[in-house]
Amino acid sequence: MTEQKIADRAAELRRELHHHAHRYYVLDDPEIPDAEYDRLFRELQALEEAHPELRTPDSPTQRVGGAVLPSLTPVRHTVPMLSIRTETDTEDSGALNFDARVRRELRLTEADAPVEYAAELKFDGLAINLRYEEGVLVQAATRGDGEVGEDVTHNIRKIPQIPLRLHGVDVPVLEVRGEVYMRRDRFEQMNARLRDKGERTFVNPRNTAAGAVRQLDPAALDGKPLNFFAYGLGDVQGWDVPATHSAMLDALHRMGLPVDKERTVTQGAAGLIAFHQRIGAKRDALPFDIDGVVYKVNSRALQQRLGFVSREPRWAVAHKYPAQEQMTVVNGIDVQVGRTGKLTPVAKLQPVFVGGTTVSNATLHNLFELRRKRVRVGDTVIVRRAGDVIPEVVGVVPGKRSGYVPNFRMPRQCPVCGSDVLREKGGVDHRCTGGLFCAAQRKQAILHFAGRRAMDIEGLGEKIVDQLIEGGIVRTLPDLYKLGVAKLAALERMADKSAQNLVAALDKSKRTTLGRFLYALGIRQVGETTAKDLAKHFGSLDRIMDASLEQLLQVKDVGPVVAQSIRAFFDQPHNREVAEQLRAAGISWDEHAGVEADTTPKPLAGKTFVLTGTLPTLSRDDAKDLIEAAGGKVSGSVSKKTHFVVAGSEAGSKLDKANELGVAVLDEAGLLALLRSAE
Ligand code: IVH
Secondary structure, eight states: OOHHHHHHHHHHHHHHHHHHHIIIIISSOOSSOHHHHHHHHHHHHHHHHHOGGGOOTTOGGGSOOOOOOTTSOEEEOSSOOOOOEEEOOOSTHHHHHHHHHHHHHTTOOTTSOOOEEEEEEEEOSEEEEEEEETTEEEEEEEOTTSSEEEBOHHHHTTOTTSOSBOTTOOOSEEEEEEEEEOOHHHHHHHHHHHHHTTOOOOSOHHHHHHHHHTOSSGGGGTTOOOEEEEEEEEEEESOOOOSBHHHHHHHHHHTTOOOOTTOEEEEHHHHHHHHHHHHHHHGGGSSSOEEEEEEEESBHHHHHHHOEETTEETTEEEEEOOOSEEEEEEEEEEEEEOTTSEEEEEEEEEEEEETTEEEEEEEOOSHHHHHHHTOOTTOEEEEEOOTTSOOEEEEEOTTOOOSOOOOOOOOSBOTTTOOBEEEOTTOOOEEESOTTTOGGGHHHHHHHHHSTTTTOOTTOOHHHHHHHHHTTSOSSHHHHTTOOHHHHHTSTTOOHHHHHHHHHHHHHHTBOOHHHHHHHTTOTTOOHHHHHHHHHHHOSHHHHHHOOHHHHHTSTTOOHHHHHHHHHHHHSHHHHHHHHHHHHTTOBOOTTOOSOOOOSOOTTTTOEEEEESBOSSOOHHHHHHHHHHTTOEEESSOOTTOOEEEEOBTOOHHHHHHHHHTOEEEOHHHHHHHHHHHO
16 A cells, blocks of 8 residues: 555544444444444554554543533543453464453563452443432432543432442442443343334443433333443542442342343463353343443452553453444345244345344344335445344444445235235234245244144144144144144154043044134234124125125224235135135034133123233233133233233333333232232
8 A cells, every 4th residue: 555545544444433432422322333333443453553643642542532522511530441352263272362461561470479460341321320329329320431421420329239228328429330231132122012013123221221221301211121230449538348349239238239240250261261251151131232242350459560551451452253244245135934924024134144043134123114214225234243142133224325225115916825925003013914824934823723722632742743744744624634643653752542542632623612623723913802803793704705894894803904814815715725624623612602601700701811921820811811710801911901910030121111101010919909808
C-alpha cells in the first residue's frame, strides 16, 4: 500500500468506527456485530502502531468509548470505572500469556509458587455502579466513558435482585460494581411475545438490557425482567475490605447482593486454562450470555503492587470465547415446514463460525419479521447463535446490497405436501392446512391423535411413533389400525407383551365420541371444548365436514378464525380422505346421540384458568380435568379475561404476565382449596 492509501484507509476506519460507536453506545442499536467492530478497531490500531503520524487526537483508539445522553443526568465517578484488557486469543495461550505477564511484573521465578487467581464469568450486559451510603442505595450510574456516567437510579430501583438496603452493613460509603443483564429465556419469551403481535423484536439480551436501563421512563422496563451480578468495588469509606477478591465477593453476597456461583479460586495458568475450558463447555447451558471469562489476581496486596497501564489494571484480563454474532451473506431463502405445520422462512447462509459452531442456516421466524428486517438474497446480515436457541438473522448490515433483488414471497402451497397455505386473520404465521397428510406434521399428528384427551391410545408414545414413521411403517393415521402384534414386536425395546397391549389399546380406542374424534384430528384452533361444541351442534361428522362458514359461525364460541380453520382443513381432499379412512378402519361413535346430559354442579362455571409450571402432585391433565369437571375453562394464554393463574415451579412468562395484569395467582394447594370450597 502506498502512504496515501494507508492514510485513506485509516481515515475510513476512523469514520466507520465513529459511526458504529455512536450506534452502539448512544443509540443502543448497533448495525454490525461486536466481533466486526473489534476487527475494524484492531486494524486501525495496527495501522497507527506502524504509522504513529496517522494517530489523530479524535481517533477511536484514543478513547475508552461511551457517551452521555443529554437527557440523563451525568454522574462523575469518584473512582473511575476501568475496563479490562481483552485477550482475543480464544485458545489456552490467552491464559498462559496473562499468567506469564503477571509473574514477570511480580518478578517471580520458576521456583516461586503459582499465583492465586479469582476466575469468574464475563457477563455480557451493562456495567453499573451502585452507591450505598449508610447501607442504603442512593445512586446507580452507568459506566459512560469511565469518568462520567449517567444517573439511572430510577430504573435500577426496579430490578428486584438489587437490594435497596444492604443486609447488616451501614458503612458510610460502599460502591458496588457489577453487570445488569437479561436472562436468555426471558429474552426469548419477550421476543416471542413481540413476534406474535407482529411487533419489532430486540437484537440480543445485552442491547435490550442496556436500552432498558437508559430509558427516561421506568415504565419502559415493564416486560423486560433484568438481573444483576456484583463483581467489584468502587469508592469505599469506612469498610475494612477483605484481603482477597474472592473474600470480598463472599462479603458482598452476605450483604444481599447477587454473585455468580460459577466463580472459583484457582492456582496458576493451569487453573485458568481448566476454568476457561470448563465454562466454555457449559457456555450454551448457562441461562445468560457471556462473551468470555475474567481472571483477577486474588490478593488485593498483589493487585496494588501490579497497578495499572493506561486505564486497564495489570492484575485482570478478559479471556474471550468465539463471538455469538457474526456477519455473513444470505445465499438464498428457503421455507421449512415445522411439526405443527408452521412455515418458517430460513436464510441459507455462506457458512460462518458463530457461537462455537459453523452455521449455514438461520431462522427468519415469519414473513413479517423478514420484511421488517428487510432481508433479501445477497444481503450481508448479522447472525446470532447463543445457547441452544436456533441461530437467527438479527438484522441486515446496511449499504451492502448491490442491485435489485426481488422481495421474498411465501409459497401458496406447502413445499412438503402441496396443500394450501393459510394465514389466520390477525396472525403472523403461515401454515400448511394438510395437517393429517403432510409428512412434516405426521409425528405431531399421531402423537396428538393418540393423546389421553383425544383417542387415548395408551402406550403409543414418542419413541414408538418415531420408529413407526422413520421405518415407513405408518404414513397416515389409518395405518395405525393396520398394525399387528408381529410388526410392533419387531420394534426396538418392544416386548411381545407391550405389543399385545398396544394392539388392544388401539382396538379399544375405536369406540369413542364424536367430540374426541374431532379433537383428535388436530384441526388448528379446535381444542377440546370447541370439538365438543361442534359435535353437540352438528351431531354428525358429515355435517361438520360440509358445514359452510356461516353454519360454523352459529356454533357457540366459534368466531371467524376458528370457522376459517375448520373450513380450510376439510377443504383439503387429503384430510377428508384420512377422516373417511379412519371411519372405515372401524372408529365409531353414536351419531345423533348428542353429548350425554351432565347434571353435576358447576361451581366454577364462567371462570377461566391458565396453568403454568410444574405442580407438585397434579399433572397438567389432572388439573385440567378437575377444573373442567367443576365447570371452569382452561386457556393457554393469560389475558385480562383470565380469572386465575395456577403456577407451579419453573413458571415463566405466564406468571409474569399474570402479575403484570394483576390476575390472581394460585399454587396447587390454592387450587385444591378453591375446588373444595366450591363443592
Ligand atoms: S471487572 C478493573 N469483572 O467487562 C476491572 N468486569 O472491560 C473492572 N464485565 O464493561 C471490571 N463481567 O462491565 C469485571 N466478572 C467481571 C465482568 C466484567 C463483565 C464487563 C464490565 C466492563 C467490561 C470491562
